[in-house]
Amino acid sequence: MKAAIICLVGTLALSGCNTVSYGGPGLEPIPGSITYNGQPRTKLTKSPVGSAFPHNFIDQYGRQVEETYIIQPDRSLIIAHRQYKPIRFFGD
Numbered sequence: 644m645k646a647a648i649i650c651l652v653g654t655l656a657l658s659g660c661n662t663v664s665y666g667g668p669g670l671e672p673i674p675g676s677i678t679y680n681g682q683p684r685t686k687l688t689k690s691p692v693g694s695a696f697p698h699n700f701i702d703q704y705g706r707q708v709e710e711t712y713i714i715q716p717d718r719s720l721i722i723a724h725r726q727y728k729p730i731r732f733f734g735d
Contacts, residue, residue: 675700
């Protein structure tokens with residue numbers, strides 16, 4: 644009986660880990676972002692809601708930027724993370 648209760652509590656605890664939601668406002672798009680001029684015209688219909696994907700580009704100042712997007716339930720994109728990569732000279 645104790646094992647069944649422990650299993651049930653563990654199952655309930657792990658089931659909360661599977662839900663993906665991002666309630667934050669996201670980051671403002673910058674030139675080079677997928678959403679800079681608004682949402683893309685094509686909808687990501689085959690990708691599951693809540694999935695994330697990266698996008699790499701060079702911004703207007705010549706810095707390499709890596710952004711992570713999350714697909715919202717209405718199939719719009721939100722920028723969840725942005726990272727500026729260091730500029731490397733001479734193949735360092």
